[in-house]
Amino acid sequence: MADRPDRREAASITGRMRRYAQVGTTVGGLAARLAGQRYLGVAIDKDRHAGDLRAALGGLKGPLMKVAQMLSTIPEALPPEYATELAQLQSSAPPMGKPFVRRRMASELGPGWQGRFKTFDLDAAHAASLGQVHRATGPDGDLLACKLQYPNIESAVEADLQQLKVFFAVYRRYDPSINPDKIYDELAERLREELDYTREAKHIRLYEHMLAAEDAVHVPSVVPDLSTRRLLTMGWLDGKPLLSMVQAPVEVRNAIALNMFRAWYVPFYNYGVIHGDPHLGNYSIRPDNTVNLLDFGCIRVFPPVFVNGVIELYHALRTGDRDLAIAAYEGWGFEGLTSDLVDVLNEWASFVYAPLMEDRSRLIQETNSGAYGREVAGKVHAKLREKGGVTPPREFVFMDRAAIGLGSVFLHLKAEINWHQLFTELIRDFDVATLEARQGKALKAAGLSA
Structure with missing residues (x-):
């Protein structure tokens, strides 16, 4: 795969400092309001503060907005007021103009470069x-689909991650129920x-290796000669947005949900x-209801x-085996983990695993509303705070x-599937040593280290 080390954009000090100033003003002000409540007793309206945070991050665009989107789908990372607001962020930015x-x-x-393509749409x-x-x-x-990285994005990422760390630190003092240190480390690395x-x-x-036998899931082909570290050229996969299928007949929606389940699990x-x-x-979804990743x-x-x-943990919840749950x-x-913390974690796990427990066709969530999930997350969050975090x-x-993101997809589709049967079929012959061998072979085939 072609790349040119002499042309790589370093995360420049100038670009990073410019981003610090832009992001720091926004995040710093919002974090200060949290600190004011914590140390000065200045009350804040959580709903309003969360709305202000969403508006500020939406205006910034870029990687910090992407991180905020991620956080909104991790119930343990943020209180419900903030998760609800940040979930509304759209991962989009003004496109680069043609000269860029x-x-x-x-x-x-x-x-x-233009001579290497028959056509290339600059828009x-x-x-x-x-x-x-x-x-x-x-x-x-x-x-072809040519994925082109924005200029100086490395500077923006590093600046945004530093500011996210500041916000996490302030929020941790305000609400000790969740220690976000490892959440931050994981988000930063990814x-x-x-x-x-x-x-x-x-x-x-x-x-391609892992899904070779899955005819209902499609993966784009890479064009190595037209790809670099910041340009990825792939075959173009046509399909419709999932939301265009929510009024389709139930058998169509069920087929799509089944294919999405297998694509992930x-x-x-x-x-x-x-x-x-x-x-x-x-x-996206193809006319035959198969899925493009x-x-x-x-x-x-x-x-x-x-x-x-x-x-x-599935077996522990199913049989009520507390010791097995702790080991899981x-x-x-x-x-x-204390006994009280295990009880609280089991409340959340019971909600997430609930569709897998019943051997029948059912909605992923019987209320068919995301509000119930947010309610459960809010109760779990409050109890974690009581138990020391x-x-x-x-x-x-x-x-x-x-799990939460796919659950949202299945909610949109109102799919009625025997989730228990799908899950038990996947894990029937599970063995740690077999998985380890398969994983090593797949990573080696892809050129990735274990």
Whole structure:
């Protein structure tokens, strides 16, 4: 895969300081209001403060907005007022203009870059927080998607992560129910990985390997000769947005939900890998109801013992085995668990695992409303605060995010499926040693280290 080290953009001090000033003014002011309540007794309206935070981050665009979106789908990271507001953020940014695009493409592929395509649309087909996608045609006539990273985005990422750390530190003093240190570490590592399109290309190869037998899930092909560390060229996959299917007949919605379930959980239970970003823009639906996966920047590889812990917790909840539940949480990476904390964690786990417990076709959530999930999360958050708080392990962050994000998809679809049957079929022959061997082989095939 071509890349030019001499042309790589370092996260420049000037760019970083400019971003510090822009982000620091916004986040610092909002954090100060939290500190005022904590130390000076100045009351704040949480709903209003959360709304102000959403408006401020939405105006900033860029990576901090992407992190805020991630946080909104991790119930343990933020109180319900903030999660509800931040969930409304749209991961979009003003697209680069045509002169910018020409310069960026020339910096990645050289001055004669246009001659390497039959056609290249300088207007972005889609603009997101870290880059934008252009439609193109290769020399052989194949439709291509060219994902081009914004200039100086590394500076913005580092500046935003520093400011996020400041906000987390202030919020931790205000509300000790959740220690966000490991959440921050996980978000920071995944976000930095997303800047490396060479790594994302390897993630695509990994998913090609893991989903080779899944005819209902499609992964784009990478074009190595037209890709670099900041340009990823892939085959174009046509499909409709998921929300365009919510009025389809129930058998269509059920088929889509089944395909989405397998797209996420075949890799997890067979290889210990999860797609950490079930955002509505990261997949599309084909006319035959099969699924296109479109973004592979946020991929998490788990140690086999973690996957085993996820399965063991299911068995513990199903049988009421408290000791097994504790062992499962410890396998996830929770430390210093008291009996009271285990009870609180079990409340959240019982909500998340509920659809898997009943051997019947059902909605993913019987109320068919996300409000109930937020209510449960709010109660769990309050109880954690009473019991002295907890530090969620890093591995927990994106696993929980995927479960909640996919649950939201299934809510939109109003799918009625026997989730218990799907799950038990996947884990029937589970074995830690087998998963470890499969995972190692898949990572090696993709050019990734274990």
